[in-house]
Amino acid sequence: GAAGWAAAATAAYLDRVPAAFRKSLPGRVLRAQSAHHLLLAAATGVSLTAGATQGLAGADLLALGVLDPLSLTGAVSAAWWATQGYAAWRLRRVLKKWQPKGKTAVAKMKTERVDPLIAAILSTWSTIAADGQPAIGHRLTSIQLWPGSHWEAEITTDGRPVAESLERPISAAYGAPVVTIRPGVHAGHALLRVDLVARPEGPSAQGLAGMWQRVADSLPAFKGSRVVLEEQTPFGPEGIVEAAESEVLPAEVDREALARKLGKDAGTDISYERQNAGSAVIRVFDTHPLRSGQAAADPGMIGGWAALGIHPDGDEARVQLWDKASARHLLVAGVSGSGKSVLLDAIMHAAVRGGMVVIHGDQKGGSSDYAGRIGAWTSDSMQAMRLGYALARHRATWPERHGRPWSVHDGPRVLLVLDEVNLLSSQGANGAPEAWGIAPYLATQLRALGISVVMAGQAANADEMFGTKTRDNLILNGGAVLFRTSELQARVLDHPILRECRPSEIPQYWDAPPAGLRSQRAAFDPSKYESTAGLGYVTRGGAPVLFRGYAPAVDLRSMHPEDRERWLDGHLAGDIAADRPEVQQLAQEWPDWERRQHIAMTAVDLADLDTPTGQTPTSGTTVSPVSVPPAPLREPTALERIVAALEDADPVDGMHRDDIAAIAAVSGNTLKNELAAAVKAGRVVRVSPGRYALPETSTDDIADADSE
Structure with missing residues (x-):
């Protein structure tokens, strides 16, 4: 028996007691006093050894030898008595009922000696620790009070682990909005905090x-x-x-x-x-560092990098248009008014200052204030695509004429900007099959030919950017800038980089109420709120990072046309394309530059795209030559025509149902039913009776409108 006790005490001291056996014992004593159990086992072993070897005389010597402290027997007896006494003295706090002092001690249910608040806390605790309740077998100890704010305590058990999911029953029992339970020193111990009032979810003393x-x-x-x-x-x-x-x-x-x-x-x-x-x-951000836009600095380019704006940490936001090995591409997405056009003007200005030739296309027209002056060619995006494709074919066949690949020593770097490509990529658009055939070639084959491609549109989903291959090559072989986009965008961003941010949730105004609330308030005045134009995400290190694009030096749209022209002449002096040496160099390299008008107006034979050029990018992702069949054409549905009509609607005032009917060619019950279904699904929001717009924020914030 003694040997078994010694073995058990040793196992407890070394924390080797089986968990199943430990849970059946008073776990607090076993864990807290394991060292003293071992001392008592050793003392008992000494006494049993004396009795077994010397009989009753040995036991008497062990018990009474202390009376002769100068002898060896007396020293052993004194040590034995000291061990017994020390172990018993140390166990007093477990074996004795300890009287607490103050609010932070173990509270007792003697209301005349315990703070009334602590008594009330313990009384309530007894209801959730009763038989059949979630906290059965759990005790509340070491209660500390912060009157009117919160209280804290320790939860201890009889050896079993603290029950999980106690927050909800504790919150219900005490009527507390916030209950926090953190692990303690062992499985049967936990730290509890009960907040009597809701804690602010913002910055705190912590x-x-x-x-x-x-x-x-x-x-x-x-x-x-x-x-x-x-x-x-x-x-x-x-x-x-x-x-x-x-x-x-x-x-x-x-x-x-x-x-x-x-x-x-x-x-x-x-x-x-x-x-x-x-x-x-x-x-x-308590005060957003990007709240106020900054005027653009000198639009120069350093090592192929163009400055766009600033990041929250104060660093300058940049995109790279070329490196030593090849050109780099860029995808830009954003709805009207999000800052996309200002950004494209800044990129083109930086490119011209950096010695690049700009070929610009805008499928909608009128978006750029700079392109007509600094662009060597500007027209619609389809014509710009044809011109860029013809230049690429010229450079791709350079080895056949010169016996070596084209290099930047043979001609200038070129920036091909294609704006509002969503109007060109949509099914049924004029020129869509040709554009769907050319776009993948531009995205995959132009990097080694010194031609950087910037495609911009209302959204970044694949069907707006001529397919997944085109869009992903633009991002992986360059980067992306994402401004505020439509809420519908949130469901189609399947690229890993694009999934890391939600441009559809960028608000249109700083501090403005959600769109669903604005639509119900006729008194909403947008002029009282500051626009978030220029706020977006730009890829940095392979991940999207928040930034704010530089604001234009002046507000050109509010200026009188004659004043605007004079300002542009002065601001862009020295950057006019006709005066730039790079444009003359391109004309010398490519004799067909003189025929650029004819080339831009002539459709590309899609059969030519099946012939590999033999050129692949010299850095970044290597892609194979493309052969993309034109996208099949189909009639757009009534809902698609309605959504297309609402793209130009004012987000606050919306568009009247009669105007939607005229633009979308949908009327009668069809229009009524489609609008009702779209409102219910969150794809369209009713801003006032008879007036509709596309949602600006998440559908969670859009109140469902009743069908008319």
């Missing part, structure tokens, strides 16, 4: 680290992560987030969900930028 704890506790992608370094900036807190050991921080994040956990309403109110697999920079 700082960014405390705010981030809510993220780590509730979002699985960030489980175990923590803020290791933080500082307060003029715009709000920012810090470094580190992943838990052996874990990786996500590259793709739901910015809206992350913003809500950090106490913000929109994904644009925070900035999350992963630095490597284990760390990221998080910024929470």
Whole structure:
């Protein structure tokens, strides 16, 4: 028996007691007093050994030898008595009923000696710790009070693990809006905080680290992560987030969900930028650093990089149009008024200053204030595509005439800008089959030929950018800039880079109410709110990062036409295409430049696209020669025609039903039923009786309108 006791005490001291056996014992004593159990087992072993070897005389010597302290027997007896006494003295706090002192001690149900609030807390606790209740066997100890704010306590059990999901019954029992339970020192111990009032979800005394704890506790992608370094900036807190050991921080994040956990309403109110697999920079904006646009600096180009605007950290946002090896492409998406045209003007101006020849196409017309002066060619996008394709074929066949591939020493770099391509890529558009045949060739074959392609449109989904192959080559072999887009965009962004941000959730105005609420308020005045034009995402390091594009030097649209022309003449002096040496160099390299008008007006034979050019990019993603059949044509549905008609509708005032009927060629019950179904599905919003517009924000924010 003694040997068994000694073995059990040793196992407890070494924490080797089986879990199933430990749960059946008073776990608190076994864990807290394992060292003293071992001392008592050793003392008992000594006494049994004395009795077994020397009989009753040995037992007497062990018990009474202390009376002769100078002998060896006395020393052994004194040590034995000291061990017994020390172990018993240390066990007093477990074996004795301990009388608490103050509010932070273990509270007792003696109301005359316990704070009334603590008594009430314990009384309520007894209801959820009764038989059959979620917290059965759980005790509440070490209660601390912050009257009117919250209280904290420790939860202990009789050895079993603390039950899971206690937050809801505790919240219901105490009527508390927020209940937080954190793990304690072992499975049967936990730390409890009960907030009597809702805690603000924004910055607190805990700082960014405390705010981030809510993220780590509730979002699985960030489980175990923590803020290791933080500082307060003029715009709000920012810090470094580190992943838990052996874990990786996500590259793709739901910015809206992350913003809500950090106490913000929109994904644009925070900035999350992963630095490597284990760390990221998080910024929470109390005052948005991109709220006020900045006037553009000198539109020069450094090493192929063009300046676009600024990031929240103050760094300049740039895109690369070429490197030493080849050209680089760019995809730009954004609805009218989002800042797309201003950005394209800035890119073209920087390109001209950097020695590039600009070929510009705008399928809608009138979007650019600069192209007519600094562009060597400007017309609609279809004509610009033909001209760019003809120049590419000329350079691709350079080896046949000169015995070596074309290089930048043979001609200038060229920037091919194609704006509003969504009007050209839509099924049934004039020239759509030809454009669908040329576009993949431009995106895959032009990098080694010194021609950078910028495609811009209302959206970044594949069917708006001539298919997945075209769109993905633009992004992977260059980059992307995403401004505010339609809510319908959220369902079709299937590219990994594009999934990391939600441009459809960029608001149209700073601090304005949601669109669904604005549509119900006739008094809403957009002039009282500041536009978010220029706010968007640009790829940096393979991931989208928030930025604000530089504002134009002046508001050209509000100027008198004669004043606008005079300002442009002065601002663009020296950049006029006819005066640039690069344009003359292109004319010398490519004799057919003189025939550019004829080339742009002549449709491309799609059969020519089946012939490989033998040219592939010399850096980045290598692609095979393309052979893309024209997209099949079909009649657009009534809903598609309605949505197309509403693309130019004012988002606040909307478009009247009669105007929709005239533009979309849909009337009567068909129009009525299609509008009712579209409103119910969230694809169209009714801004007032008889007037409709496309949604500007998530359908969660759009109130369902009754059908007429």
